[in-house]
Amino acid sequence: MRITFDYKKHISFPCILFYLWLCIFSFVQTTQSSQPVNEDEPSVGPNEKSGIDLKAIPFKIIYETFRETDGKENWELFLMNADGSNATNLTRTPDVDEMCPHASPDGTKVCFVADEGTGRNKVRNVYYMNIDGTGRVKVADNARQPCWSPDGKTIAYVKGEYERYTTRAYGTKGLFFYDIATGSHEQHPNKELHHIYNICWSPDGKWFVASVTGGMGFGGSNIAFEAHGTGVFDLKKYGIDGCRPDLSPDGGTIGWAEISEVDVYVADIDLTLSMPRVAALRGVAKCETGNCVNHTDFSPDGRYIAFGYGPEVYYEVGRKAAGWNICVGDLTGKWVQITTDGKHNKEPDWVPIRTLSR
Numbered sequence: 001m002r003i004t005f006d007y008k009k010h011i012s013f014p015c016i017l018f019y020l021w022l023c024i025f026s027f028v029q030t031t032q033s034s035q036p037v038n039e040d041e042p043s044v045g046p047n048e049k050s051g052i053d054l055k056a057i058p059f060k061i062i063y064e065t066f067r068e069t070d071g072k073e074n075w076e077l078f079l080m081n082a083d084g085s086n087a088t089n090l091t092r093t094p095d096v097d098e099m100c101p102h103a104s105p106d107g108t109k110v111c112f113v114a115d116e117g118t119g120r121n122k123v124r125n126v127y128y129m130n131i132d133g134t135g136r137v138k139v140a141d142n143a144r145q146p147c148w149s150p151d152g153k154t155i156a157y158v159k160g161e162y163e164r165y166t167t168r169a170y171g172t173k174g175l176f177f178y179d180i181a182t183g184s185h186e187q188h189p190n191k192e193l194h195h196i197y198n199i200c201w202s203p204d205g206k207w208f209v210a211s212v213t214g215g216m217g218f219g220g221s222n223i224a225f226e227a228h229g230t231g232v233f234d235l236k237k238y239g240i241d242g243c244r245p246d247l248s249p250d251g252g253t254i255g256w257a258e259i260s261e262v263d264v265y266v267a268d269i270d271l272t273l274s275m276p277r278v279a280a281l282r283g284v285a286k287c288e289t290g291n292c293v294n295h296t297d298f299s300p301d302g303r304y305i306a307f308g309y310g311p312e313v314y315y316e317v318g319r320k321a322a323g324w325n326i327c328v329g330d331l332t333g334k335w336v337q338i339t340t341d342g343k344h345n346k347e348p349d350w351v352p353i354r355t356l357s358r
Contacts, residue, residue, distance in 0.1 A: 042263075042333030045288045046309070049336050052328065054083035059300055060351040062090070062110060062131075063308075063326050064099040064317075066344035075099050075318070075344075077112060079131070079351065082304075082328060084338035090133035098127075100145065100317045100347050104152045107131060107352040111139070111146040111155050115165070115318060122165040124318075126157045128180075131351065139178045140185070144317070145169075145197050150205045153180055156188075158196060167318040170195040170213035190230040192216060198244040198295075201227065203251040207271045209235070211243040222256060224269075224276045238278035240267065246305075248298040254278065255296040255305055262287040264296055264307055266331060285309075285327070285335045293327075299350045305329050306348040309337065320344050 062079045069076055069089065075097035080087040090110075091098045097115040104110065111128040126143040129136040139146065142160040149156065158172035172195060175188040195215025199208050208225050212218045221236040222245045235245070235254075242265070245256040254269040264285035270277045284305065287293055294315045296307045310324030323342040329335030339345045 042283050042286045042329075042335070044286050045291075046327060046337040047334055049083070049338070051334050052304075052330050052336050054081075054328065054336070054338065057082035057299070057304060057328070060353045061306055061326065061328075061338075061348050062101045062103055062351050063339075063348040064101065064344075064346050066320055067341075069094045075115070077101050077110070077133075080339075082299075082338070084326070084340075087339075090129075090131075092133075097318065102147050102349050103131065103351040104128075104148050105150060105352065106152055109152070110349075110351075111148060111157075113144050113146065113317065120164070124160065124165060126155070126178075128155060131353070140176065143176075144172065145199055147199050147201050149177075149201055150203050154178065155180065156199060156201060156208070158193075158199065161195075167316045169197040169211075169316050170215065172196060175199065175208075189228060190225065190232065192230075193225070193232075196223070200246050202247055202271055203249060204271070207276070209245045209247060209254060211245065224271070233276050235276070235278060238267070239281050240265075240278060244295050246296045246298055248302045249300055250302060253298070253302070255284075255298060257292075257294045257296060257307070258283075260292075262292050264293050264305065264329065264335075266305070284331050284333055285329050286333075295347050297349050300352040303330065304350075305331060306350060308346040308348060310342065315346075317347065321346055 065078050066075050072094040074094050077090045077098045078087050079090055098112050101110050101112040109128050113124050114127050115124050117123055124144050125141050126139040126146045127136055143157045146155050146157040155178045159174045161171045161173040175193045177186045196210045196212045199210045206227050212223050213220045222240045225232040241259040242256045245254050253266050255266045258265055263283050265283050267281040268279045292312050293307050293309045296305050306328050308324050309327045313321045321344045324345050325337050325339040326345050326348045327335050327337050
């Protein structure tokens with residue numbers, strides 16, 4: 001027996017309208033799910049220091065600051081407690097500018113960039129040293145944006161795109177690995193990596209997250225790419241429309257400054273899949289009009305986030321930022337300012353040194 005279906009008889013006009021509404025509703029829901037949302041809106045501007053028990057945080061913070069050293073103003077690396085106390089100059093080099101510090105996973109070392117020379121002979125190089133400022137070792141010439149592997153045995157860095165000095169963050173071409181034990185260099189398998197900056201190595205060692213501007217077909221975005229492969233994935237489609245991403249110690253949360261650079265956001269990220277996924281975007285810090293934030297970094301226990309904050313500036317490593325200070329937030333929307341002198345304090349990085357006397 002042959003059965004036929006007369007769609008004109010069985011499908012009414014209201015049914016068609018309902019189907020169209022369902023499609024539109026699903027599309028809107030999918031679109032909205034990738035936008036930053038936060039049920040508990042963060043406070044606008046920093047809270048009083050008493051808002052967070054800073055003295056209970058057992059880790060230190062290293063950061064860059066532009067101030068007078070031996071009668072000359074320059075960039076130095078300072079180390080301080082999480083409440084801003086006991087700030088110590090680790091570098092003390094009035095003729096060299098040290099910036100962009102990243103502490104090793106065990107807290108014994110720090111990698112950074114150093115601008116050396118003057119005028120057309122100026123060059124940005126990558127170094128590492130002991131966390132007390134001793135034992136400086138050059139990693140690479142004309143290099144920038146270094147970070148550590150999860151085991152602390154390797155430093156990843158990007159090469160300068162041009163021989164001539166520039167403070168432009170995305171003036172990079174190629175990512176390389178430096179072996180601490182042997183001093184050998186190896187290029188990343190993806191030789192097309194271009195115009196990336198603020199690289200961050202995932203705790204499992206399998207991924208990097210970074211910002212990119214005008215490279216590899218991206219206008220401006222945050223990306224995830226394989227640490228030992230060639231895969232590159234856009235995170236902007238999930239609503240991460242900002243820059244300078246950082247991963248939490250367990251690799252399950254990503255933080256960044258929103259595209260307007262007036263808000264700090266975090267989101268859940270799944271890097272166990274072949275293609276990273278992001279969900280549950282939420283704000284954790286919000287600025288007043290005329291101010292902005294940048295460069296987020298998760299504390300070693302994942303409970304706090306540090307970032308730079310101050311008047312709106314063109315934000316780059318090596319550019320001055322008068323009035324900027326270091327802040328700490330607890331991821332609930334509460335955040336406080338821990339430095340107060342406004343001496344271009346930027347690029348904070350947590351150091352897993354437990355201060356037993358605290």
